[in-house]
Amino acid sequence: MAKLQLDRILVVDVESTCWDGPPPDGMVSEIIEIGVCTLDPATGDRAGRRSVLVRPERSEVSDFCTELTTLTAGQVADGVPFADACALLRDEYRAHRRVWGSWGNYDRDQFARQCAATDVPYPFGTRHLNIKTLYSLSHALGRELGMAGALEHAGLPLEGTHHRGADDAWNIAALLGGLLTAGR
Template structure:
């Protein structure tokens, strides 16, 4: 995949230069979907087990890379998160993510996992940590979780960038899913799609490829 907008790439490189470390993040959340075959007015009447505005984070995957060392992997953080509003996973959610009920039944809550993530990042904060995800969903979901619980967001929303948006700008292409973008960049997908830590690892690979593109 060829860089079509070098000025956009330079802008991305300028943004990441604001901190030594970049945390590549992917979340999974409680979810449900409409049965196949429903027409529009039937969807309006159908009650999802997990309404879109009640989705909760159930997995956090994060990969930290050192931008001053050419994007070298520094460490990984992964944790399940126990949901509150809808503690039972839907069949759709389990099939999509491969996360099982037992995984979240034994997990810590959002506030506890946020503390664990901050402890993981603590040695690197002095030299600066920014974070990215594929799209704005992850940033918005962490904010929604925090607002619902009356606590601080797990990650600073002001230190976030959507690599999905940057990818579309740099390569002058349509916005696409992470797996499609990885393939377009010649990267082999590793792990299970829609699992937080695996998606975060693949996101880190995409970031590394983009930042070193000519």
């Protein structure tokens, strides 16, 4: 097992193909964008955001999905294959050696499902933070908030476009950074 690096936390948010109802016959939900923001856990500072567009192989971008994410079929058609996106996470971000987090478990579960279905090595290590639950527990809310609701609760602006991976990762990292530095 690779040695854990605690110098940065990777905050990840994915957008996936989606429909207004169940997937059409023969299609499955698959990742079309991976948003990444690195966070310095000592300072809570965010260091850049990145959007990796991923070309779907087993589904198409629906009109509903474009309305939700602003991503079009043409944009993601120019994306990288899923295996290349996972390799980028491992090689450039050392995702297998770092703690990573997402807003809820959807992103972790979607990576696990898609990696298993496509025989692509899972890019992350075993240290995942469910930032949605952590935020709600830290504030004794009694229920989990959506990301936009948590930003409002924290008095932070929603920067960028909601339901775009890089922008959501940036906003989630701001929430996590606040949690990590609040008690210091």
